[in-house]
Amino acid sequence: MKRDERWKGVYSFEDSPFIMEILTELRDEKTGPIAFRKGLVRLGRYMAYELTKTMDVEKVRVKTPLEETKGMIIKDRRNVVIITVLRAAIPLMEGLIKVLEHARVGIVSASRGKAPKFEIEMKYVKVPQVKAEDTVIVADPMIATGSTLIRVLDEVKRYGKPKRLVVLGVLAAPEGISRIKEAHPDVEIFVAAIDRELNEKGYILPGLGDAGDRAFGEPVRP
Numbered sequence: 001m002k003r004d005e006r007w008k009g010v011y012s013f014e015d016s017p018f019i020m021e022i023l024t025e026l027r028d029e030k031t032g033p034i035a036f037r038k039g040l041v042r043l044g045r046y047m048a049y050e051l052t053k054t055m056d057v058e059k060v061r062v063k064t065p066l067e068e069t070k071g072m073i074i075k076d077r078r079n080v081v082i083i084t085v086l087r088a089a090i091p092l093m094e095g096l097i098k099v100l101e102h103a104r105v106g107i108v109s110a111s112r113g114k115a116p117k118f119e120i121e122m123k124y125v126k127v128p129q130v131k132a133e134d135t136v137i138v139a140d141p142m143i144a145t146g147s148t149l150i151r152v153l154d155e156v157k158r159y160g161k162p163k164r165l166v167v168l169g170v171l172a173a174p175e176g177i178s179r180i181k182e183a184h185p186d187v188e189i190f191v192a193a194i195d196r197e198l199n200e201k202g203y204i205l206p207g208l209g210d211a212g213d214r215a216f217g218e219p220v221r222p
Contacts, residue, residue, distance in 0.1 A: 001050055001190075006174070007181050009188040019046055023192045026170065027208045036214045037091045040141065040170070043192060044095020047168060051190060052077060052099065055135070076163070078102050079133045083156055085110055085140040085148065086124075088212035092139045092170070100137075104128040108155065110148050120151045130160030141211040143169045143191065145202050146176035150183045164188060170211065171195050173204045 004010045013019045025031055026039045055076035062071035080103040084093040087109075097103055106127035110120055130136055138152055149167060156165070165187050167180065172191045175198050180187060195204045208214065 001053065004194060007177055007189075008185070010177055010181070010194075011188070011190050012194050013047065013050060013190075013192050014194075016046075016050070019043065019050075019192050022046070023170065026214075027206070029209070031214075033215060033217050037216075040088075040091035040211075040215060041095040041098075043170060044092040044139070045098045046095075047190065047192065048096045048099035051137075051166070051168070076135050079131065079135060079163070080104070081106060081128055081130060081134050081136045081162070083108055083127060083136065083138045083152065085138065085152055088141045088210075088215055089139040091215055092141055092168075096137065096139060096168070103137075106156075108152050110152055120147050122151060122155070125155055127156055127159045130156070130162045132161065132163060134160075134162040135164040135166060136162040137166045137168050139168050141170040142204060142207075143167065143172035143176040143180070143189070144198060144204050145173075146179035146183075149176075149180055153180070153184050153187060166190060171204050171207060173198045 002012050002015050022039050022043050026036060052074050055074050057072050058075045060071045060073055061068055077100060080100045082093055082096055082103045083106040084090060085108050109124035110122045136156060140149055167187055167189045169191045172194050177189060195207055197205050199205055
């Protein structure tokens, strides 16, 4: 896990060869929808493992069949809320919940309009009540302009003040991170990698394309 010196509370997993191998497959234009979805699930699982390294733990005593010894539990793992931003984050959430199995799950349907306005349309919000001891994880694979996540974070904060508020994604553009941190400086951001920039259409470069389309198939355009 690498802390990016450009912002406070922003981390990437570019030092993890295994996560980078999964990301390489996701970037490859030859990777089809089935393999892409499976890759997002795997990535969510291993990023969740890494995230547990930042959680509070408690030392306990445990009795084996032979004797008593020291043990540990991850306290924060019992108090997690995962907010899934439809539709691309569904496989990512599936991976996260394999490690964070106690998590309560919320759903937000939010979509970004076309350039240059990038207006955000939010059609559905279902978020569990947030408690003071919770770690809230907002899962969204692509942190591009940051517009969608700013709206989602605004909405999530209406449900309570958590112990930690985390954005977890696959790729991020510097422009999106800067906008999110400006609007929500308390938010921590964890991504597999931080890419170079956005293009004029708001896509991350080099990126991996539209994560939702690649995971579930190109939608029919009217």
